[in-house]
Amino acid sequence: MLEAYTTLGYLAAATERVELLALVTSVGYREPGLLAKMVTTLDVLSEGRAALGIGIGAPFIIVEARGLGLPFPPVVERFERLEETVRICLQMWSGDEKPFTGRHYRLERTLNSPTTVRRPHPPILIGGSGEQKTLRLVAEYGNACNLFHGPDLRHKLDVLRRHCDRAGRDYDQIEKTVLLPFDPGARGENIPVLLAELRRLDRIGIDHVIGPVRGPDQHAALEMLGEGVVTEALHF
Numbered sequence: 001m002l003e004a005y006t007t008l009g010y011l012a013a014a015t016e017r018v019e020l021l022a023l024v025t026s027v028g029y030r031e032p033g034l035l036a037k038m039v040t041t042l043d044v045l046s047e048g049r050a051a052l053g054i055g056i057g058a059p060f061i062i063v064e065a066r067g068l069g070l071p072f073p074p075v076v077e078r079f080e081r082l083e084e085t086v087r088i089c090l091q092m093w094s095g096d097e098k099p100f101t102g103r104h105y106r107l108e109r110t111l112n113s114p115t116t117v118r119r120p121h122p123p124i125l126i127g128g129s130g131e132q133k134t135l136r137l138v139a140e141y142g143n144a145c146n147l148f149h150g151p152d153l154r155h156k157l158d159v160l161r162r163h164c165d166r167a168g169r170d171y172d173q174i175e176k177t178v179l180l181p182f183d184p185g186a187r188g189e190n191i192p193v194l195l196a197e198l199r200r201l202d203r204i205g206i207d208h209v210i211g212p213v214r215g216p217d218q219h220a221a222l223e224m225l226g227e228g229v230v231t232e233a234l235h236f
Contacts, residue, residue, distance in 0.1 A: 012046035024127035026057030048117035055127035093121035139163035144175035
């Protein structure tokens with residue numbers, strides 16, 4: 001797998017319209033001040049197309065973290081670091097240069113120059129479906145969430161709505177995204193089922209579906225998805 005932010009920098013130069021983010025940056029892989037600068041740089045070079053996707057990191061990446069000598073602390077600490085990282089990014093993007101002192105991070109001067117092109121800042125997407133912590137952080141800090149596709153998806157949205165009520169956030173202002181693999185089938189035979197599921201997700205309040213394209217012939221799969229799914233989905 002390619003390193004995310006180097007790849008996004010390349011894509012910033014190679015594209016003009018697509019939004020650019022990592023889904024999702026594992027907290028702890030990059031120091032918060034550096035991460036804020038990296039996303040800012042991506043935003044400036046892409047003329048305002050960057051977003052920050054961030055989460056605590058899935059358990060399976062512990063092998064990669066240990067292999068590369070990167071920190072991967074216990075889950076409770078990763079949640080603490082996630083909240084501090086988001087707060088640091090928001091502080092740097094606000095133009096506030098005061099010191100930041102948290103439990104895990106201490107920054108003497110949160111200077112961020114040049115500033116981001118996007119205002120007030122690049123959107124923050126927080127990935128994960130945890131009801132007590134992750135969705136609370138989405139309600140308090142996030143512009144978007146990324147949820148796992150499954151039978152409890154409507155319940156997760158209800159939990160997010162309750163967290164938004166407690167935090168004084170407008171639930172409708174948070175973009176709801178979900179992971180769903182796209183497999184049109186060898187001859188497009190899966191497209192009707194895929195469209196039916198996309199319509200269902202739209203009805204329950206999902207705004208954006210993100211997923212890998214599956215199939216032995218990626219180019220053919222993309223063409224079928226473009227012709228048979230994207231065109232139809234525009235009319236939902």
